[in-house]
Amino acid sequence: MALETRGNWDDLKVRLASGAAMAAVGVGAIILGGVWFQMLAVFVTAVMVWECWIMIRGASPTSGMLLAAAVASILSAQVFGAALDTEFVLLFLVVPIIGALVLKRERVTFFIFALAVQIAGYGLVHFRIDYGFTWLIWLVSIVVVTDIAGYFAGKSIGGPKFWPAVSPKKTWSGTIGGWVGAALVGAIFMSFTNANWTIIVISVVISFAGQMGDIAESALKRRQGVKDSSTLIPGHGGLFDRFDALLGAALFMLFVAQTFNVPGVAF
Incomplete structure (x- = not known):
């Protein structure tokens, strides 16, 4: 059992190091x-x-x-x-x-x-x-926190698979954990922006859109019989593997921003 537990987490250090490097570059570029x-x-x-x-x-x-x-x-x-x-x-x-x-x-x-x-x-x-900077950080934070919360919830809780035919590793616990994380991001941004409670709902919907982006890329990889889109990022595969969720979230947010006047949010 101990060996199995260690096996579940043996990629964590590499993932964290690569994730930290990507976060530093990404946040730096967003700030600038x-x-x-x-x-x-x-x-x-x-x-x-x-x-x-x-x-x-x-x-x-x-x-x-x-x-x-x-x-x-x-x-x-x-x-x-x-x-x-x-x-x-x-x-x-x-x-x-x-x-x-x-x-x-x-x-x-x-x-x-x-x-x-x-x-x-x-x-x-x-x-x-x-x-502006604040709302892009909000969008990226939703995607990142959804991924992190989903990863830890899925690894810790496990349980039924979300869509086993497309993405065998994703569980309902990880999916819902991502939604909870996104809701917390929305609540944090509500505390220091002019947004009202609707930002929490929007954050969860964007989280789901990001998860669907991840699912879409998983379906593509499954159809092509590959594990990762490439080997550019240690512990994460390729850029497509890392930014697939941001793809889904960005497309949805672009649609919302261009189509609706979202109440309680500064766009």
Whole structure:
């Protein structure tokens, strides 16, 4: 039993070290804002598209790098724009269409993921520009705390699986633990911002959207028969493995911010 318990936690030190390094870079870029955060968003977005390509293609990483370079070029030009207009959306279609034409399988899958990743990257940059440091930290905190709370709750409590056919390791205890963590984040931000109690509800919904982003990437990996999107980050796999939840959360928040006047929140 002791050996099994140790096995459940033997990756914790590596995960914490890598997580701390990513957090330092991410928070630093968010605080600095401007071109620093834009460059980080462009880099992460391009790498995620590359990882999506190599998961599906299984080889030929050079062609994936060319697509990633195209994503970086397009997104770099667009993040300095003022709004998500029609021309920008059309440019976001370039890489998904080229990739779908080159691939012999999973064409629709690559198209959807590549497009979603680019829109999410763009959305995060403009979320920082339009709504400021505080609310981007709130969004990222929800994703991070959901992951941490879910990890510890799932490891400690275990129990029934959330969606075993897609993600065999995820449990209901971990999922609900993530919601509780997100609610606490909402409550903390409510205490020092102009937000009212609705931010707690929104935080939980965003947490769920992030979990669905994680599930979507897990489904992709399962379909392709791979454990991780890449091996770039010790203990975490690739950037797609680490930012899949932020992808789901960012897409949902971009939709909410563009569509609704959310009560009790400064956007």
